Amino acid sequence: MNARHHLLGAGFEAARSLPGVGEHGHSFRVQLRTAALPDTLPALQNTLQQAVAPFHYGNISQHLADASDLSLARHLLAACGQPGSLHLASAPDRGVLLGEDGREYVYFDTRFEAAHQLPHVPPGHKCGRLHGHGFGVRIVADARHASLNDILLQAWPPLFAQLNHRYLNDIPGLDNPTSEVMAAWLYQQLQPRLAGLAWVEVRETHTAGSQFDGHTYRIWKEQHFESAVPFDAAGNYTGHSYLIRLMLQGSVDRVMGWVLDFGDVKDRFKPIYRQLDHNPLDKLSGIRAADAGSVAEWVHGELKPLVPELSRIDLMETPEQGVSLTFRGDMQWPLL
Structure with a gap:
C-alpha cells in the first residue's frame, strides 16, 4: 500500500552561542515530513513558520538554554505538534535528523x-x-x-x-x-x-x-520540469518549477556494480517527463487531480512498469512544499 507524506519547509537566519565556539550565525533550513491530512497543511505550514519566527534575525541562545542542533530540532518538532520526521540543516554541510521512530x-x-x-x-x-x-x-x-x-x-x-x-x-x-x-x-x-x-x-x-x-542499496535521480496547474474555480492557471526525485531500491548487479544505470533511469522517465514539462498537469491522460500528490501517483502508475525498482517519489512544487510517496521500504533520508 502506498504511503503519502507531505514535505513542509522553512528557513531562518539566526545567531547562537555554543560551548567552545562562542557566538556565531547561520542560515538554517528545516523540513518537516508528515502524514498530516491535506486540508490541515496550510495551518501546519503556518505553525512551522511561527515556530521559526522567534529565531529569525535573533539569537537562539536567548530562547533556548541549549542552542545545539539537536535541541533546536526537538523544539521545532514539538512546536509543530504533529508526528513526523524533521530535518534541520544548520549550515550547507551539516545538520541533524529526527526520525519518526524517535x-x-x-x-x-x-x-x-x-x-x-x-x-x-x-x-x-x-x-x-x-x-x-x-x-x-x-x-x-x-x-x-x-x-x-x-x-x-x-x-x-x-x-x-x-x-x-x-x-x-x-x-x-x-x-x-x-x-x-x-x-x-x-x-x-x-x-x-x-x-x-x-x-x-x-x-x-x-x-x-x-x-x-x-x-540496503538505494539510488535516486532528480529532474526539474515546468508546468501549469489550475489556480481557481474560474479556470485560471498558475505554474510551478517542480523538482521530482525518483528513488529506487534493489540489489546490486554483481558485474555492473549498480542497482540501475542513472542514464537508464533518465531514459525510461523521458517519455513521462515530456508529458509533464511545459504542459498543464490537469490535462494529463488519466490523472485524478493536479495537486502534487496526484501528480506523484500518476508518475508512479506510468513509471512503475518501466522501473520495477522504484520505491519512492518526492515531488516538490516549491522549495518549501511538496509530497513524498512511498511504495516499498523507504529512503532513510528526506534529502533537503
Whole structure:
C-alpha cells in the first residue's frame, strides 16, 4: 500500500552561542515530513513558520538554554505538534535528523575530487571513458554515539587523504567504482572508525546519488520540469518549477556494480517527463487531480512498469512544499 507524506519547509537566519565556539550565525533550513491530512497543511505550514519566527534575525541562545542542533530540532518538532520526521540543516554541510521512530542522527556533507572509469559498461558508454567528478559524500551517524566532530575530525580525514585527487580504480575494493560500490566501500571503511554509523550517501552529480546503510542499496535521480496547474474555480492557471526525485531500491548487479544505470533511469522517465514539462498537469491522460500528490501517483502508475525498482517519489512544487510517496521500504533520508 502506498504511503503519502507531505514535505513542509522553512528557513531562518539566526545567531547562537555554543560551548567552545562562542557566538556565531547561520542560515538554517528545516523540513518537516508528515502524514498530516491535506486540508490541515496550510495551518501546519503556518505553525512551522511561527515556530521559526522567534529565531529569525535573533539569537537562539536567548530562547533556548541549549542552542545545539539537536535541541533546536526537538523544539521545532514539538512546536509543530504533529508526528513526523524533521530535518534541520544548520549550515550547507551539516545538520541533524529526527526520525519518526524517535531516533536522532547527526550528519556531515563533504566532497573529494577524483578520476575513475567503469570497466564493465557496454562499448561506447560514456562512463567507460576515463573521467572524473567532484564527488559528494554524506556521512550519517546515530547522535547517541557520535558527534559532528567525530565525523569531521576523526572518521573522514584519513579517507579524504586516500581518495582526493586519486584514480579510484587503483584503490583496493574500488576497481569498479560505481556510486553504489563507493557507498558500500565508504560504509565498510567508516564502520570501525565511527561509532553509530547509520548510512553513507555518495553523489556523483547534483542530480544523482546512492545510499548504503549496511544492508540496503538505494539510488535516486532528480529532474526539474515546468508546468501549469489550475489556480481557481474560474479556470485560471498558475505554474510551478517542480523538482521530482525518483528513488529506487534493489540489489546490486554483481558485474555492473549498480542497482540501475542513472542514464537508464533518465531514459525510461523521458517519455513521462515530456508529458509533464511545459504542459498543464490537469490535462494529463488519466490523472485524478493536479495537486502534487496526484501528480506523484500518476508518475508512479506510468513509471512503475518501466522501473520495477522504484520505491519512492518526492515531488516538490516549491522549495518549501511538496509530497513524498512511498511504495516499498523507504529512503532513510528526506534529502533537503
